[in-house]
Amino acid sequence: MNxxxxxxxxxxxxxxxxxxAKYIARALKDAGYEVIYTGIxxxxxxxxxxxxxxxxxxVGLSLLSGAHNELFPRVVNLLKEQEAGEIIVFGxxxxxxxxxxxxxxxxxxxxxxxxxPISDVISFIxxxxxxxxx
Amino acid sequence: MDLVNKIRTGNTRAIxxxxxxxxxxxxxxxxxxxxxxxxxxxxxxxxxxxxxxxxKSTIVDRxxxxxxxxxxxxxxxxxxxxxxxxxxxxxxxxxxxxxxATDPGVFIRSMASRGHLGGxxxxxxxxxxxxxxAGFDTIIIETIGVGQTEVEVIEMxxxxxxxxVPGMGDEIQxxxxxxxxxxxxxxxxxxxxxxxxxxxxxxxxxxxxGSEQNKASLPPIKLASAKNNTGTEELYSSxxxxxxxxxxxxxxASRRKIRIQKEIEHIFASKLKELLYIKLNMEENIGLWIxxxxxxxxxxxxxxxxxxxxxxxxxxx
Numbered sequence: 001m002n003x004x005x006x007x008x009x010x011x012x013x014x015x016x017x018x019x020x021a022k023y024i025a026r027a028l029k030d031a032g033y034e035v036i037y038t039g040i041x042x043x044x045x046x047x048x049x050x051x052x053x054x055x056x057x058x059v060g061l062s063l064l065s066g067a068h069n070e071l072f073p074r075v076v077n078l079l080k081e082q083e084a085g086e087i088i089v090f091g092x093x094x095x096x097x098x099x100x101x102x103x104x105x106x107x108x109x110x111x112x113x114x115x116x117p118i119s120d121v122i123s124f125i126x127x128x129x130x131x132x133x134x
Numbered sequence: 135m136d137l138v139n140k141i142r143t144g145n146t147r148a149i150x151x152x153x154x155x156x157x158x159x160x161x162x163x164x165x166x167x168x169x170x171x172x173x174x175x176x177x178x179x180x181x182x183x184x185x186x187x188x189x190k191s192t193i194v195d196r197x198x199x200x201x202x203x204x205x206x207x208x209x210x211x212x213x214x215x216x217x218x219x220x221x222x223x224x225x226x227x228x229x230x231x232x233x234x235a236t237d238p239g240v241f242i243r244s245m246a247s248r249g250h251l252g253g254x255x256x257x258x259x260x261x262x263x264x265x266x267x268a269g270f271d272t273i274i275i276e277t278i279g280v281g282q283t284e285v286e287v288i289e290m291x292x293x294x295x296x297x298x299v300p301g302m303g304d305e306i307q308x309x310x311x312x313x314x315x316x317x318x319x320x321x322x323x324x325x326x327x328x329x330x331x332x333x334x335x336x337x338x339x340x341x342x343x344g345s346e347q348n349k350a351s352l353p354p355i356k357l358a359s360a361k362n363n364t365g366t367e368e369l370y371s372s373x374x375x376x377x378x379x380x381x382x383x384x385x386x387a388s389r390r391k392i393r394i395q396k397e398i399e400h401i402f403a404s405k406l407k408e409l410l411y412i413k414l415n416m417e418e419n420i421g422l423w424i425x426x427x428x429x430x431x432x433x434x435x436x437x438x439x440x441x442x443x444x445x446x447x448x449x450x451x
Contacts, residue, residue, distance in 0.1 A: 002159045004221075004246070029222035034246045039229040046235035050228070053241055055150040083147065 005129055006056040010038045010047045012075065015065035020092060024060060027118040033125070044048040044074040052084050058125060073106035080107075088128055090120075092116070138169045140288065144207075144268050146241065152242055156260035159326065167260060170267035175390070177209075177266040178377055179273045181291030183253060183313065183344035186279025188297040189323040191230035192360035193369075194276050200370045201272055209241040209265040210347040213254050216246040223247075227276055241265065253277035253284030262290060282312040288297045289396045292386055293377050293398050298337070318353050319376055321369060325357040413450050414441065 009025045011018055020042050025035045036054045038047065051059050059079070060071055068091060076089050092105065093114040100111055110124045140148035155162050180197075182190050194210055201208040212227035225244035234240040245255045254277055255420030265273045277287050286295055296317035314337075322333050334355050341352045355374055378385040410416070426432045447449045 001161070004158065004248070004249075025224050029217060030220050032220040032222045034216075034223045034225060036244050037224055037229060038224045038232055038235075039226075042232065043236075047233055049146075050232075050242075051234045052146055053150050053235075054225075054244055055154045070319075130135045 004034050005058070005125065006034045006036065006054060007060055007125070008038065008047065008051045008054060008056045009060045009062065010050070011040045011049060011062050011067045012042050012044055012071040013063050014041060015063070016040050016082065017064050018062070018116055021049070021062040023042055024062065024092065024118070024121065027121070028102040029059075031122050031125075034128075044071055046056045046129075047075055048082060048084070048095045050076040051087055052082060056087060057129065058088045058090065061089065061091040062092075063091065063095075066094070068093065068095050069099055069102060072108045076107035090121075092121075092123065099123045138267075141170060141264060141268050144154050146238075149264055150243070152264045153257070153261045155244065156264070157248075157255075157257040159227040165261055168293065170263060172267040173209070177184055177262075177270050177273050178293075179262060179275065179291045180373065180377075181275045181277065181287035181294045182297060183277040183287050183294060183316075184297030184318075184321075184323075184393055185281070185285075185299075185302070188279070188295050188299045190276050190279075191227045193295075193321065193323060193358070193366065194227075194274055195231045195234070195298060196360055196366045197272075197274060197370060198231060200367060202234070202237065202239055206271040206275065207239045207269060209243070209268075209270040209271045210274045210276060211243055211245060211258055211261050211265075213245045213247055213258065213278050215278050217247050218249070220360065220380055222246075230446045241268075241277060247278055251284065252286030253280045254286050254290065256417060259290055260285045260297060285316045287311055289317045292380065292389060293318045293373060295319050295321055295373065297323050298333060299324045300327045302333070318380075319369075320353055322355065322357045323360055325365060326359050326362065330357055331442065350401055375431050409450070410445075413445060 007028055009021050011021050025037045028035045036050065036056065038050055048058065060073060061075060063071060072089065072091050079085055079087050079089070089108050090110040090112070091108050095111055095113055103111055112121055137152060140154055150288070152166060155166055182194055184190055191212065198208055210231065213222055214225045214226070214227060216223045223246035225246060228244055230243045234242070243261060245257060245261065250256045254275065258275060258405070260279045262273055262407065275287055277292055294311065294316050294334055298320065300322065320337050322330050322388055332356060337355050356365060356369045358369050360366060403432060423437070427434055427437070442451065
């Protein structure tokens with residue numbers, strides 16, 4: 001048995017600023033995770049289809065356009081609808097503090113805002129996988 | 135097995151989980167592969183290989199569309215390298231194929247090489263078996279960006295498409311052996327770039343040099359631009375013409391038998407290794423043996439031969 005943690009990093013919505021997403025993809029690779037990178041302008045449907053085909057453990061969403069309150073919960077719901085509710089969704093980007101509780105309630109398990117160190121993301125993943133190994 | 139039935143009905147989640155079982159070297163792997171084995175052998179397997187940046191993913195994206203236009207189900211296994219340091223990977227091939235992400239007739243699976251050299255991953259063969267049993271008409275293996283010697287895809291595919299780009303004329307010379315020899319079809323991609331025709335004649339020249347055959351039996355060389363979608367449909371048709379040729383000439387069957395031979399050899403080798411490691415108590419003893427060879431107390435071949443003799447006497451081997 002040689003289980004690897006697999007993570008989709010995706011950008012839903014219409015903004016084309018993918019620097020953050022690429023940065024996190026690279027950092028997660030360096031931390032030993034297998035990262036599936038889908039690029040910009042993905043629909044929640046395509047992100048969920050990707051997550052299921054790739055059999056990932058996590059979906060990381062990056063968004064800077066302000067549509068997080070619609071798109072992040074949509075991904076969570078679609079995963080549940082397709083019997084893949086155990087896949088953990090987290091998000092990052094320019095997300096105002098007052099939206100954090102709403103997103104948590106909707107099932108987005110963590111939000112990383114600008115300035116959050118990458119080590120926070122990795123600790124979050126480790127806490128959810130219950131192991132120190134990638 | 136419930137999982138097998140689900141795979142055979144093409145259930146996406148079951149297929150995805152089954153590939154993970156194989157990829158993660160779980161105990162269920164052997165039984166799973168054996169149970170689906172009777173239902174395989176129907177899919178055409180196309181290997182797409184070539185150096186990094188040659189446009190492999192973009193050409194695969196075009197193929198997906200052509201296959202879907204003909205109402206065929208297609209699966210893609212896209213391999214990218216794992217980091218030798220962290221073991222992590224960025225799998226970005228499907229980035230170019232995301233327009234097909236929600237099409238139920240398309241299944242794209244990214245795989246990290248996980249330390250395997252040769253341009254594919256250890257689990258690629260297993261993933262092929264799953265897709266085959268799941269009823270996909272065509273399966274494409276997109277290798278990692280290869281150099282000269284990563285030719286292992288030939289052990290998996292019915293046909294190899296080698297994708298090259300202009301501006302690497304000198305490299306063609308260096309690539310004469312290895313990767314250039316496994317191609318059943320050459321694609322000069324990005325043919326709008328200067329030097330595409332020259333590259334084509336260089337490949338032609340190289341093929342003629344190495345072969346006593348007449349020109350007609352040599353692998354075709356096609357020019358296309360995957361990005362602009364020119365020449366791609368012609369390339370697509372010639373791939374299937376070629377496959378049909380292989381099928382009728384018996385080459386397809388003999389290739390598939392070689393594939394089976396490799397598989398059987400591989401299973402034997404890994405089982406034998408496993409057995410040896412247990413019987414020799416390798417983990418515990420190897421440190422001591424290293425020291426003794428290092429200090430020149432024992433000689434490597436002599437030592438191993440002795441150990442093998444002991445195992446034979448004990449009827450282990």
